[in-house]
Amino acid sequence: MKLCDALTRDRIELNLNSPDRDGAIRELIEMIGRSVRLPDPDALLGLILEQEAIKTTGVDQHVAIPHARSHEIRGVVAALGISGEGIDFQSLDGQPVHIIVLILSSEASMAAYMSVLSRTARIFDREEIRRQVLGAASPDEVLATIRAQEPF
Numbered sequence: 001m002k003l004c005d006a007l008t009r010d011r012i013e014l015n016l017n018s019p020d021r022d023g024a025i026r027e028l029i030e031m032i033g034r035s036v037r038l039p040d041p042d043a044l045l046g047l048i049l050e051q052e053a054i055k056t057t058g059v060d061q062h063v064a065i066p067h068a069r070s071h072e073i074r075g076v077v078a079a080l081g082i083s084g085e086g087i088d089f090q091s092l093d094g095q096p097v098h099i100i101v102l103i104l105s106s107e108a109s110m111a112a113y114m115s116v117l118s119r120t121a122r123i124f125d126r127e128e129i130r131r132q133v134l135g136a137a138s139p140d141e142v143l144a145t146i147r148a149q150e151p152f
Helices: 021-033 041-054 110-123 127-134 139-149
Strands: 058-060 067-069 076-087 097-105
Touching (some): 021 041, 021 076, 041 067, 076 127, 097 110, 097 127, 110 139
Parallel strands (some): 067 097
Antiparallel strands (some): 076 097
């Protein structure tokens, strides 16, 4: 499965409101909840924050990829948020995060989940792509940038 299949324009926020990690993750969960039924968003937030306490999802190069699997999710869904100010995710490189891609998956969708997770990491490993996403004027532009990186 591709990231662009899990992500929709209504789940892309070019200007996250939250100045901190927990608030930004909550904002992305709420964004997903507007288009996908999420019975217990607080439980999802708790799952993600438990993982963050063990190991940060702030990978490096100003990108974080928080993720969780839950029986409450159907398939794989994603949301993307941009923070111009940057958010402290206690990233591996010590830098603030500007691009956050939240990935949620059902317990049964392991292959698709792993595919989206690995594709996301590969896509945002490229400086040119990060620059294009950060400079995007619309969610459609972000999606087009991502789609161009996932031809197959």
